[in-house]
Amino acid sequence: MGHDTGATALFDLEGVAVAEVVRDEDGIRTVRLVTTDPAARACPACGTFATRVKERAVTRPRDLAHGGGAVRIRWHKRRWQCREDACERGSFTEQIPQIPARMRLTERLRTACGQAVADGGRTVVQTGRDLGPSWPVVMRATRTYAERHLPAALPTTEAIGIDETRRGKPVWKQNPDTEKWELVADAWHIGFVDAIGGRGLFGQVEGRNADSVADWLSAQPAAWREHVRYVAIDLCATFRAAIHRALPHATVVIDCFHIVQLAQRHLADLRRRLTWKQHGRRARKGDSVYTVRKLLRRNKEDLTGEQLALLKVELEYMGTYGRQIYAAWQAKELLRDLLGLAVHRTHVTPDRSAISAARHRFNAHVADHAHLPELVTLAETVDQWWNGIEAYVLTGITNAASEGNNRVIKLDARCAFGYRNRANQRLRSLCATTRRARRASPIHRACRCW
Ligand SMILES: [Zn+2]
Numbered sequence: 001m002g003h004d005t006g007a008t009a010l011f012d013l014e015g016v017a018v019a020e021v022v023r024d025e026d027g028i029r030t031v032r033l034v035t036t037d038p039a040a041r042a043c044p045a046c047g048t049f050a051t052r053v054k055e056r057a058v059t060r061p062r063d064l065a066h067g068g069g070a071v072r073i074r075w076h077k078r079r080w081q082c083r084e085d086a087c088e089r090g091s092f093t094e095q096i097p098q099i100p101a102r103m104r105l106t107e108r109l110r111t112a113c114g115q116a117v118a119d120g121g122r123t124v125v126q127t128g129r130d131l132g133p134s135w136p137v138v139m140r141a142t143r144t145y146a147e148r149h150l151p152a153a154l155p156t157t158e159a160i161g162i163d164e165t166r167r168g169k170p171v172w173k174q175n176p177d178t179e180k181w182e183l184v185a186d187a188w189h190i191g192f193v194d195a196i197g198g199r200g201l202f203g204q205v206e207g208r209n210a211d212s213v214a215d216w217l218s219a220q221p222a223a224w225r226e227h228v229r230y231v232a233i234d235l236c237a238t239f240r241a242a243i244h245r246a247l248p249h250a251t252v253v254i255d256c257f258h259i260v261q262l263a264q265r266h267l268a269d270l271r272r273r274l275t276w277k278q279h280g281r282r283a284r285k286g287d288s289v290y291t292v293r294k295l296l297r298r299n300k301e302d303l304t305g306e307q308l309a310l311l312k313v314e315l316e317y318m319g320t321y322g323r324q325i326y327a328a329w330q331a332k333e334l335l336r337d338l339l340g341l342a343v344h345r346t347h348v349t350p351d352r353s354a355i356s357a358a359r360h361r362f363n364a365h366v367a368d369h370a371h372l373p374e375l376v377t378l379a380e381t382v383d384q385w386w387n388g389i390e391a392y393v394l395t396g397i398t399n400a401a402s403e404g405n406n407r408v409i410k411l412d413a414r415c416a417f418g419y420r421n422r423a424n425q426r427l428r429s430l431c432a433t434t435r436r437a438r439r440a441s442p443i444h445r446a447c448r449c450w
Pocket residue numbers: 043044045046047048082083084087088089
């Protein structure tokens with residue numbers, strides 16, 4: 001069969017030439033290929049170039065669409081006879097790097113599948129529909145692609161973040177023997193991310209306990225572990241214990257977004273408790289506390305002078321309970337003042353005396369209002385986690401990267417309508433959060449304000 005140089009250049013599959021293109025009755029084009037790569041004649045066992053054709057064969061590997069439409073490939077191959085005396089292999093068929101022996105797909109189609117899923121964030125199902133191969137083939141191609149393109153070794157970083165995400169819904173089942181309801185599936189993934197370098201997700205493990213965290217950390221190369229000086233976490237004692245065990249030299253940094261959230265929660269609890277005390281019911285329109293409930297949630301610097309005056313007047317009008325609510329709001333603001341000293345907010349490394357002065361102001365305020373249990377609890381939590389909080393103020397490291405990744409992971413899982421296979425989900429999450437995919441994804445913005 002002769003070659004069509006123009007069609008060959010257009011088809012552009014290395015190692016073969018287009019002999020002809022014909023349109024079938026169903027309108028789909030069939031591309032007939034012949035081998036041009038001389039290396040295809042080399043015996044895979046001994047390397048000798050064969051000269052005698054044993055028989056001819058036709059294979060039908062799948063390929064990418066061409067010119068906006070599907071094509072069928074007919075590759076006319078030869079089966080060669082190896083005449084090397086010492087060689088055990090009697091005969092072999094031709095193969096080229098783009099279409100290795102027994103492969104049903106061209107390499108470029110396989111790569112396109114992996115790329116669509118791993119980098120493009122498409123679902124496996126949709127990629128199969130777009131490009132042709134079945135689900136398992138696309139999934140295999142994705143795994144191969146990810147292995148090739150995900151960084152082989154963890155990039156070193158000074159700070160990592162650890163966070164957990166729930167995988168799907170918890171499943172309860174009634175035990176037929178005891179008739180008790182038992183939790184049979186409650187899968188959590190713990191994610192390890194680069195907290196400062198923006199290099200995405202380092203790894204994920206299943207489970208929620210200290211062992212799963214410590215095991216993952218201990219399994220990493222010693223050089224990588226030594227490099228990690230800070231670990232950002234939420235207020236999670238389990239994680240803290242695991243870090244002390246696996247990275248004893250590292251400093252735990254508390255993500256202060258959660259401290260502010262906690263202060264807001266305590267303030268809301270106190271407001272509701274005192275509203276009940278005063279009115280014997282929930283706040284309703286016309287009550288002072290109802291008027292100010294939204295202002296209480298705001299930060300001091302976001303209130304206008306009028307709003308601040310309204311807050312004070314209304315709470316004063318409420319009497320004792322109102323003054324107590326105001327004291328709780330002040331406590332929250334004093335805590336925010338303390339956290340606001342953090343280096344990434346002021347761009348100046350705070351000195352320890354400024355930090356301890358701010359801490360003292362908060363503690364003294366709480367001591368003055370020790371009859372308010374919500375404030376006492378808040379101050380106790382701050383004490384328990386003080387080292388981590390101070391580390392945050394001094395370094396400005398947060399767990400925002402974890403939260404950003406978690407959003408991408410959840411979005412990814414929603415696109416796929418959930419994952420049944422956990423290993424696949426971890427692989428997809430890794431791909432979705434690496435730089436390559438994030439560049440393509442407009443939703444990856446880890447921005448938070450408090
Ligand atoms: Zn041979």
